[in-house]
Amino acid sequence: MSKAKFKNPVVKWIDHRLPIFSFMDHELNHYPTPKNLNYFWNFGSLAGIALVTMIITGIVLSMNYTAHVDYAFDSVERIMRDVNHGWLIRYIHMNGASFFFIVVYIHIFRGLYYGSYKAPRELLWILGVLILLLMMATAFMGYVLPWGQMSFWGATVITNLFSAIPLVGESIVTWLWGGFSVDNSTLNRFFSLHFVLPFVIVGVVILHLVALHRFGSNNPIGIDVKGTQDTLPFNPYYTIKDLFGLGVFLTIFAAAVFFFPNFMGHPDNYIEANPMVTPAHIVPEWYFLPFYAILRAIPDKLGGVLFMFGSIAVLFVIPWLDRSSVRSSQFRPIFKIFFWILLADCVLLGYLGAMPAEGIYVILSRIATAYYFFHFLILFPLLPYIEKTKPLPISISEPVLSGSSPASAFAFREKK
Amino acid sequence: MSTKSKTKKNKDEGKRDFLVVSTYAMAGIGAASFAWPLIDQMNPAADTLALASTEIDLSSLEEGQAITVKWRGKPVFVRHRTAEEIKNAQEASIDDMRDPEKDSDRVTNEKYIVLVGVCTHLGCVPLGQKSGDVKGQYGGWFCPCHGSHYDHSGRIRKGPAPTNLAVPSYEFLSDTLIKIG
Ligand code: HEM
Ligand code: FES
Numbered sequence: 001m002s003k004a005k006f007k008n009p010v011v012k013w014i015d016h017r018l019p020i021f022s023f024m025d026h027e028l029n030h031y032p033t034p035k036n037l038n039y040f041w042n043f044g045s046l047a048g049i050a051l052v053t054m055i056i057t058g059i060v061l062s063m064n065y066t067a068h069v070d071y072a073f074d075s076v077e078r079i080m081r082d083v084n085h086g087w088l089i090r091y092i093h094m095n096g097a098s099f100f101f102i103v104v105y106i107h108i109f110r111g112l113y114y115g116s117y118k119a120p121r122e123l124l125w126i127l128g129v130l131i132l133l134l135m136m137a138t139a140f141m142g143y144v145l146p147w148g149q150m151s152f153w154g155a156t157v158i159t160n161l162f163s164a165i166p167l168v169g170e171s172i173v174t175w176l177w178g179g180f181s182v183d184n185s186t187l188n189r190f191f192s193l194h195f196v197l198p199f200v201i202v203g204v205v206i207l208h209l210v211a212l213h214r215f216g217s218n219n220p221i222g223i224d225v226k227g228t229q230d231t232l233p234f235n236p237y238y239t240i241k242d243l244f245g246l247g248v249f250l251t252i253f254a255a256a257v258f259f260f261p262n263f264m265g266h267p268d269n270y271i272e273a274n275p276m277v278t279p280a281h282i283v284p285e286w287y288f289l290p291f292y293a294i295l296r297a298i299p300d301k302l303g304g305v306l307f308m309f310g311s312i313a314v315l316f317v318i319p320w321l322d323r324s325s326v327r328s329s330q331f332r333p334i335f336k337i338f339f340w341i342l343l344a345d346c347v348l349l350g351y352l353g354a355m356p357a358e359g360i361y362v363i364l365s366r367i368a369t370a371y372y373f374f375h376f377l378i379l380f381p382l383l384p385y386i387e388k389t390k391p392l393p394i395s396i397s398e399p400v401l402s403g404s405s406p407a408s409a410f411a412f413r414e415k416k
Numbered sequence: 417m418s419t420k421s422k423t424k425k426n427k428d429e430g431k432r433d434f435l436v437v438s439t440y441a442m443a444g445i446g447a448a449s450f451a452w453p454l455i456d457q458m459n460p461a462a463d464t465l466a467l468a469s470t471e472i473d474l475s476s477l478e479e480g481q482a483i484t485v486k487w488r489g490k491p492v493f494v495r496h497r498t499a500e501e502i503k504n505a506q507e508a509s510i511d512d513m514r515d516p517e518k519d520s521d522r523v524t525n526e527k528y529i530v531l532v533g534v535c536t537h538l539g540c541v542p543l544g545q546k547s548g549d550v551k552g553q554y555g556g557w558f559c560p561c562h563g564s565h566y567d568h569s570g571r572i573r574k575g576p577a578p579t580n581l582a583v584p585s586y587e588f589l590s591d592t593l594i595k596i597g
Contacts (some may be wrong), residue, residue: 153540156538156540157537157538157539157540157561159539160537160538160539161538163539174459174460175455175458175459176458178458178459178464178470179460179462179488179489180460180464180488180489180490180536181488181490182489183464183489185458185460185461185464189458210429223511264540275486275490275491275541276484276486276491276541277541278540278541278560278561280560281560282540282561296562299576300576301537301538301576301577301578303575315417357562357563358563405459
């Protein structure tokens with residue numbers, strides 16, 4: 001590590017014994033980053049900030065929350081009415097969960113579009129899918145805590161999914177509940193896990209970043225960095241770009257918190273849980289709707305559960321399903337079209353998950369589910385045999401510097 | 417000589433392997449036996465198990481009426497069936513049912529059907545207990561969550577639920593008093 005760059009004697013003294021400042025200087029200051037990143041590369045740092053926001057507001061909420069079936073609902077109402085700034089803290093936490101998912105979903109689709117999951121970033125991608133799974137578990141358990149009708153019945157329906165497992169299903173469900181229905185034991189353990197899982201996420205995020213810094217970011221044209229002419233030091237170029245993006249994000253987030261705090265929630269969750277009465281129409285939080293639609297599309301209980309978990313499991317293996325060596329969709333004309341179809345398909349699944357499971361909605365759910373799996377399991381491996389990819393530019397700096405399209409950059413190389 | 421020392425060495429290696437393997441095995445057993453209490457603590461506790469029975473007085477339950485009581489945190493349905501409902505339940509052909517069961521195997525006293533009011537699909541509480549409720553195509557209960565239809569015996573006839581509504585273990589303490597659990 002290059003030495004003696006710190007003037008402050010205290011920093012110098014510490015760094016000699018604990019090279020934390022050298023480490024940060026190396027990973028955050030000089031860290032060479034492709035110079036052609038667009039705004040879709042903001043969403044990683046936004047996700048990190050969302051996670052920190054959730055942890056801070058969560059710790060504060062826990063100071064006023066009571067995890068007991070008789071008090072949970074009232075304690076959340078007390079947070080809303082009596083605790084100083086409680087309404088603000090809770091609305092940030094509640095909407096923060098939604099925005100966290102928005103950011104992470106954009107981050108994932110960015111990866112799919114630009115082929116960021118391909119070698120040598122397979123583990124980076126897998127760690128990302130693992131983070132998604134942990135987030136889903138955390139958000140699911142968090143939603144149970146206010147102990148409203150949707151909390152209770154969402155928890156009942158989702159934990160009952162495990163009863164589809166042959167032979168041991170029922171025992172697993174009883175074990176998850178700690179009783180014979182979703183009850184006080186369930187609420188307590190969910191609170192405990194909801195508190196701790198975000199810190200597990202922090203651990204996986206650190207691994208995600210270590211894997212990222214091994215080869216650095218992918219970029220919109222998906223070719224490897226060839227040398228310093230292709231990169232910029234992270235600071236100040238991307239620190240400032242990330243901060244600008246953060247400003248925009250916070251503006252939208254604040255608008256939601258202050259003006260539409262319940263827009264993404266469900267009014268039934270302001271009715272206290274009643275184990276004797278199921279609400280007429282149970283829907284999960286919006287970020288689970290596509291998966292819920294897949295669950296309901298399959299007419300068999302075990303089959304539905306397998307397809308739902310399969311829809312996430314398949315994400316773990318896409319680095320090996322996609323056999324094309326070209327990363328970015330910019331050079332894959334057919335892949336690009338199908339990317340947009342996949343995005344539309346996921347949005348459609350989300351819509352269908354919110355609709356009652358009957359008539360045309362069921363049929364559409366089946367078609368959309370079939371497409372989802374077709375995309376990853378059949379299209380990904382086969383497309384490279386049919387698709388003629390566009391020629392790749394020689395380097396990142398070339399199309400950027402000449403300001404020309406990648407195709408002409410290639411023509412330039414041909415001439416040479 | 418050389419062969420002798422070689423076999424000696426092999427013997428030592430074998431001994432060492434045995435020690436390594438048995439150490440791993442013991443450590444494995446130790447870890448598993450420490451993990452078990454941590455896992456098993458999540459199963460129902462003794463007091464949860466102890467709360468496991470409820471008595472219901474049926475004397476004021478008129479024909480055609482139903483009541484719901486709470487047992488182990490779940491609703492239990494008791495319906496005082498009309499003569500026609502009993503006839504329906506008994507005469508329905510069980511051959512093409514998903515979970516074929518005779519009505520007589522599901523009741524102690526045919527007038528009263530006692531069921532765990534939890535849909536066997538994903539655990540919602542079916543409608544049909546109150547007079548104004550939707551009761552589904554077979555007149556028994558209807559689960560609005562994903563559309564399961566149950567008949568007058570609580571058997572699944574249509575929809576995604578895999579099995580009939582469960583019959584809890586219960587006994588008649590007198591003509592109109594039952595103990596569930
Ligand atoms: C990955 C990060 C997290 C996510 C996605 C998340 C998600 C959620 C969600 C969706 C709710 C329900 C909000 C509502 O409808 O009221 C909730 C509630 C809650 N969370 Fe979190 N949470 C996270 C981190 C944390 C952390 C780290 C803590 C504590 C250290 C925490 C403590 C709480 C508490 C006490 C509640 C109940 C109060 C309430 O409902 O507003 N959360 N969480
Ligand atoms: S829970 Fe009753 S039909 Fe799904």
